[in-house]
Amino acid sequence: MTEQMQVQLKKGALELCVLALLARGESYAYEIASSLAAGVGIGEGTIYPLMRRMQDDKLVETRLAESNSGPPRKYYRLTPAGRAAFTAQKREWRSFADAVNTLLGER
Template identity: 90%
Template structure:
């Protein structure tokens, strides 16, 4: 079943937060991030690479190249201090927003 326009917009809005959350756990390369997001929230791979470039340009992530036994070297991403601060702020904003929506829906826990 194809995603509705609402689902697509929700996913796009949460994408950076999800990437920050994954990188807060450990460094990773873009394909691994994309695969994890595809399995977890159904996010397509094509959206990850432009986001990773933007996050690097914004100083949220640093990169390093590492040899790979299964092909060319991989570019690994890790959070910078600014990326960790952005993750903390975005996580707080997400929880506040989600709590407000859940309250409106009558879904308080």
């Protein structure tokens, strides 16, 4: 797979992956970025603008909490709209993946 194709696939799935992580429980951006880097190879720099947009879109809400290792951390959690978006995007992803798998002769 070409690097450009990998980048486009990751961009397309990034919000869904963040929603999936937050569906498990609240988290702070660095922790989310670390999980994405380990799981699908998405770099930390792409997370912060997405988190801001998701907050502006009311998909997530935040709270500040003291940290033992530095400044307070901003924790993100899904709003009801974020949970609905996760459910819808997960359904759309599965439908798309099924269609691609059918075209590839894997279904």
